[in-house]
Amino acid sequence: MIIGIDLGTTFSAIAMVRDGLPVLIAHADERIMPSVVGLTAQGALVVGTPARNQYVFAPEQTIRSIKRQMGQETRVALGEQTYTPADISALILRELKRRIEAHVGQPVDRVVITVPAYFSDAARQATREAGELAGFVVERIINEPTAAALAYGLDQRAEQQLVAVYDLGGGTFDVSIIELDAGVIEVRASHGNTQLGGDDFDQRLAEYLAVGFEADHGVDPRSDIRAWARLLRAAEHAKIALSSQPFVQVREEYLVSQAGAPLHLDREISRAEFEGLIADLVEGTLESFDAALNDAGLNVEALDRIIFVGGSTRIPLVWQMVADHTGIEPETEINPDEAVALGAAIQAAIIAGEPLDTILVDVTPHSLGMEIANWEFGHLVPDCYSVIIPRNTTIPTTRSEVYSAITPDQTAIAIKIYQGEHPVASQNMLLGEFLIDHLRPEVAGQPPRVTVQFDFDINGILHVAAVDRGSGKECRISVKAAHAQLTPADIAHNRAALDALELEGGDDASAGAGPVNLEAQGLLARARRALINSQSDQTALAEAIATLEVALRHGDHDAIETNVESLIDLIYDLEDE
Structure with missing residues (x-):
C-alpha cells in the first residue's frame, strides 16, 4: 500500500485509493490536520489540533x-531542545502515519509527498528526509500543481490543453503552466513565493486590529506574546468568515490589562477593509502568474483553464482579481484543501499499479443571485444581476453579500432570486421572491442596508435569508433550484473529483470508559513518545499501536487487554536500549 500526503504549511492531509477511487482519510471529524507541533506544560508532545489549540496560551x-523554513540552515526551539525544520515536519508526518495505520489496521510504510512547485532542491530534500524520519519509504516527491492536475483527472483527457494551476495555500504560493497532451502532464513553467499565503493575510489583519486597539486604549497588544497569538487566531477566524459574509465582529475579551483593569477587543471588520489590507499581496500573485506565462512563452489567451488549489483561494478577492486579470473563470470543483492530497494518492496508486475509476462531484450547475439596480453615470439602471454563488461552486456552500436601499427613506426591498449567467436579471430563471419591509437606517440620513445570505445544501435546496442591518429584522425563503445531472462530458471533465467520503466513527481517544481503556490510553501516549524517540526499527511498535487503537475503536475489551500486554513488552524493550 502506498498513500499520498499533502504536507501543508497550515494544514496537512492524507489520502489513499480505495476501490479505484481516491479518498481523503479523516480522523474522527477532522478531514485535514493542523500542521502544528507543541509541548504541553507537562512536557507531553502534542501534534495537530491540540497543538493548534494551545498556541493561544x-x-x-x-x-x-514550519514548512516555510524547510531547506534552511536553521533550528527551532521546542522545550529545552532545538530541532531542524525536517525534524518538526517528521513529527507531523508521524502523526499522519499513526492515523492512517489506525484507519487500515496495519503498518503503512510507503508514501508520496507533495511540495510546492517553487520549492528549492534543499527544501525538497528536507521533505524527503522528514518522511524518512517519520518511518516512511518516500517513493516520490511530486509538485503540488501536478498532484492537483491528477485530482482533476487531467491525465485522462486525450485532447491537448494548456492549464494554469494557481496554488495559494496557508504559507506558500506558486503557479504552474501545465501542458496536457495524450494523457501526459508536462509542467511548462512555474513561478511563486514560498513566503506568501494565508498566514500573511492573517498578519495584515492582526496588525490592523492591533493598531486600532492601541489607538483606542493606548496599549499595544503586539508587545504581549499571548495577546498577539490571540490576535492572530482572531484574524484567521475573521478572514475565513469574510469569505462568505460581508461583515464580521471580532471579539477578544480581556486581551490585555492596564493598571489592573481588563481591556477588551470588540470591532466590526468589513470585507472591503480586509480586501484593502491584502490587495497588494494578491497583486503579487498576478505578477508571478504573468512571469510563469512569460517563462512558458505564452500569453494568457493561450490558456484553456485555470484551476484553484489551496485554502486561501476561497477569498472572494483572489477569485475576482484572477478572473479580471485573465478573463478566465477559475475552477474550484474539488475542495481546494483536499485536491493536492487526492492527487498524491492517485500518483501513489499509479506507482503501485492500481486501477483507477471515475469520481463524480456535485456542484452548482448555474450561478445563483438576485436582482439589483446599479448607478451608472448618474443614472439608475434596474434589472441587473448580482451573482452570490457562482456556477461550479462545490456544494454545500454558504455565501452572503450586503446591499443598500436606493434612498434613505426607503422602507422595503424586494428580493428576487435568479439562477443563470445573464447580466440582465430577468433573462435568467426566477426561483422565488419575497419582501423585507420596515427597514431602518443604521445611520440617520443614510439608506438602509440589508445582508442577503444564500445557503445551497447538498439536496439542491437554496435557503435565502435577508437581515436588515438597522433593525435586525430577518426574512427567509427556501426554493428548489433546477438541478441538472452531470453529463458524461462533465464526468470526464471532473474526473477524480470527490463525490463522498465516509468519515471514521468516534475518536478512539474517547472510546469507552473504565480502568482498562484508561490504562490503554495512557499506554498509547507512552508508546507514541517511545516511537518518536526510538532510533531502532519501529515497524513492530507502530503495528502494535495501530492494532490497539483499532481494538479501542471497536470496543473489543479482550483484544484491548491482549494488545496492552504486547505493547508493554515492546515499550520495555525500547526503553532498555
Whole structure:
C-alpha cells in the first residue's frame, strides 16, 4: 500500500485509493490536520489540533508554519531542545502515519509527498528526509500543481490543453503552466513565493486590529506574546468568515490589562477593509502568474483553464482579481484543501499499479443571485444581476453579500432570486421572491442596508435569508433550484473529483470508559513518545499501536487487554536500549 500526503504549511492531509477511487482519510471529524507541533506544560508532545489549540496560551511552546523554513540552515526551539525544520515536519508526518495505520489496521510504510512547485532542491530534500524520519519509504516527491492536475483527472483527457494551476495555500504560493497532451502532464513553467499565503493575510489583519486597539486604549497588544497569538487566531477566524459574509465582529475579551483593569477587543471588520489590507499581496500573485506565462512563452489567451488549489483561494478577492486579470473563470470543483492530497494518492496508486475509476462531484450547475439596480453615470439602471454563488461552486456552500436601499427613506426591498449567467436579471430563471419591509437606517440620513445570505445544501435546496442591518429584522425563503445531472462530458471533465467520503466513527481517544481503556490510553501516549524517540526499527511498535487503537475503536475489551500486554513488552524493550 502506498498513500499520498499533502504536507501543508497550515494544514496537512492524507489520502489513499480505495476501490479505484481516491479518498481523503479523516480522523474522527477532522478531514485535514493542523500542521502544528507543541509541548504541553507537562512536557507531553502534542501534534495537530491540540497543538493548534494551545498556541493561544503557550505560543512559546508551539511551532507553526514550519514548512516555510524547510531547506534552511536553521533550528527551532521546542522545550529545552532545538530541532531542524525536517525534524518538526517528521513529527507531523508521524502523526499522519499513526492515523492512517489506525484507519487500515496495519503498518503503512510507503508514501508520496507533495511540495510546492517553487520549492528549492534543499527544501525538497528536507521533505524527503522528514518522511524518512517519520518511518516512511518516500517513493516520490511530486509538485503540488501536478498532484492537483491528477485530482482533476487531467491525465485522462486525450485532447491537448494548456492549464494554469494557481496554488495559494496557508504559507506558500506558486503557479504552474501545465501542458496536457495524450494523457501526459508536462509542467511548462512555474513561478511563486514560498513566503506568501494565508498566514500573511492573517498578519495584515492582526496588525490592523492591533493598531486600532492601541489607538483606542493606548496599549499595544503586539508587545504581549499571548495577546498577539490571540490576535492572530482572531484574524484567521475573521478572514475565513469574510469569505462568505460581508461583515464580521471580532471579539477578544480581556486581551490585555492596564493598571489592573481588563481591556477588551470588540470591532466590526468589513470585507472591503480586509480586501484593502491584502490587495497588494494578491497583486503579487498576478505578477508571478504573468512571469510563469512569460517563462512558458505564452500569453494568457493561450490558456484553456485555470484551476484553484489551496485554502486561501476561497477569498472572494483572489477569485475576482484572477478572473479580471485573465478573463478566465477559475475552477474550484474539488475542495481546494483536499485536491493536492487526492492527487498524491492517485500518483501513489499509479506507482503501485492500481486501477483507477471515475469520481463524480456535485456542484452548482448555474450561478445563483438576485436582482439589483446599479448607478451608472448618474443614472439608475434596474434589472441587473448580482451573482452570490457562482456556477461550479462545490456544494454545500454558504455565501452572503450586503446591499443598500436606493434612498434613505426607503422602507422595503424586494428580493428576487435568479439562477443563470445573464447580466440582465430577468433573462435568467426566477426561483422565488419575497419582501423585507420596515427597514431602518443604521445611520440617520443614510439608506438602509440589508445582508442577503444564500445557503445551497447538498439536496439542491437554496435557503435565502435577508437581515436588515438597522433593525435586525430577518426574512427567509427556501426554493428548489433546477438541478441538472452531470453529463458524461462533465464526468470526464471532473474526473477524480470527490463525490463522498465516509468519515471514521468516534475518536478512539474517547472510546469507552473504565480502568482498562484508561490504562490503554495512557499506554498509547507512552508508546507514541517511545516511537518518536526510538532510533531502532519501529515497524513492530507502530503495528502494535495501530492494532490497539483499532481494538479501542471497536470496543473489543479482550483484544484491548491482549494488545496492552504486547505493547508493554515492546515499550520495555525500547526503553532498555
